Amino acid sequence: MRPFLLKPEHQATGAGEAGLKAPRFRYLKPHSLAEALDMLGGNASGTRLLAGGQSLVPALNMRLLEPEALIDINGLGELTGITERGGALILGALTRHAELISSPLVAKFAPLLAKAAPFIAHAAIRNRGTLGGSLAHADPAAELPACAVALDAEIHLASRTGRRRVKARDFFIGIYQTVLAPGEILVAVEIPASRPGQKNVFLELARRQGDYALCGLAFTAEIKAETIADSRAVYFGIGAKPVEAQKAEAALKGKTPLDAPDAACAALAAELAPLGDFNAGADMKRHLAQVLLRRALGQLAVS
Numbered sequence: 001m002r003p004f005l006l007k008p009e010h011q012a013t014g015a016g017e018a019g020l021k022a023p024r025f026r027y028l029k030p031h032s033l034a035e036a037l038d039m040l041g042g043n044a045s046g047t048r049l050l051a052g053g054q055s056l057v058p059a060l061n062m063r064l065l066e067p068e069a070l071i072d073i074n075g076l077g078e079l080t081g082i083t084e085r086g087g088a089l090i091l092g093a094l095t096r097h098a099e100l101i102s103s104p105l106v107a108k109f110a111p112l113l114a115k116a117a118p119f120i121a122h123a124a125i126r127n128r129g130t131l132g133g134s135l136a137h138a139d140p141a142a143e144l145p146a147c148a149v150a151l152d153a154e155i156h157l158a159s160r161t162g163r164r165r166v167k168a169r170d171f172f173i174g175i176y177q178t179v180l181a182p183g184e185i186l187v188a189v190e191i192p193a194s195r196p197g198q199k200n201v202f203l204e205l206a207r208r209q210g211d212y213a214l215c216g217l218a219f220t221a222e223i224k225a226e227t228i229a230d231s232r233a234v235y236f237g238i239g240a241k242p243v244e245a246q247k248a249e250a251a252l253k254g255k256t257p258l259d260a261p262d263a264a265c266a267a268l269a270a271e272l273a274p275l276g277d278f279n280a281g282a283d284m285k286r287h288l289a290q291v292l293l294r295r296a297l298g299q300l301a302v303s
């Protein structure tokens with residue numbers, strides 16, 4: 001372990017000590033994944049990984065978190081890169097939101113991610129924020145966790161004792177909560193090969209472009225002979241984690257996109273139990289979810 005300590009004049013100090021907002025922390029800069037796991041394994045509870053910093057740094061500045069040390073994982077080669085293997089796409093945890101928009105491989109093998117990323121915040125945040133950070137942070141209003149569930153992604157985790165893979169639908173367990181164990185690092189995200197005839201729609205409603213969504217939908221559908229053979233409708237901004245509307249999916253099965261909306265929306269309204277927030281109550285969110293499903297089916301019909 002080779003901790004890289006900032007010079008004293010650059011170290012974060014207590015509020016007021018040097019005009020910095022974040023609490024005092026040690027800054028550690030590992031040179032490999034193994035070294036990062038060693039640093040984390042030794043003191044998992046008092047240590048945080050620093051990826052894009054776009055959620056962590058505001059939380060530090062607001063004193064919502066006071067970790068003893070930050071482990072800066074930027075620059076670790078094992079966590080970067082976008083590659084294709086047999087039609088499946090492997091995205092390193094440090095893939096920036098902006099790369100999801102510009103990557104030809106993402107456009108070809110996981111276009112839903114390329115459609116979703118422009119809705120995340122603003123360009124400066126998209127240039128730093130990472131896919132791994134967004135999934136690990138697990139904000140229920142975030143775009144990428146819902147996409148990961150809709151695409152049936154597998155999340156690759158590493159610890160000092162080994163590696164494991166978790167399906168995205170099992171990864172998120174509550175508001176800002178995942179199955180990541182102390183000492184684990186999210187290293188990559190694997191998106192399986194698209195199903196034949198798969199189409200993707202991404203929609204969200206927010207008060208202003210770049211704001212977190214009041215309600216959003218990551219939708220994939222497999223079209224065979226003009227009917228919906230299978231689909232995944234995953235909502236965000238309405239629950240404690242991405243919400244898959246399984247009854248609406250069942251109502252869509254075997255129908256054409258133009259025939260499906262009424263029955264699917266009725267099933268959706270019955271199954272959703274949205275969590276209202278200060279932007280919109282539960283009834284409003286249930287209504288918005290139906291609006292988005294109708295729009296998604298409309299897009300499918302003309303695509």
Ligand SMILES: Cc1cc2nc3c(=O)[nH]c(=O)nc-3n(C[C@H](O)[C@H](O)[C@H](O)COP(=O)(O)OP(=O)(O)OC[C@H]3O[C@@H](n4cnc5c(N)ncnc54)[C@H](O)[C@@H]3O)c2cc1C
Binds near residue numbers: 128131
């Ligand atoms: C003004 C503003 C607006 C925003 N709007 C949106 C928005 O509309 N939609 C949206 O989705 N997001 C939004 N964000 C958040 C942004 O997308 C973040 O980039 C993202 O939530 C976290 O990614 P990060 O790489 O910045 O992670 P960090 O902030 O570095 O880390 C976040 C958390 O994840 C942990 N972590 C990071 N990487 C890993 C890893 N590889 N393994 C395990 N744990 C890890 C960290 O320890 C920390 O606890 C916004 C942020 C800001 C500041």
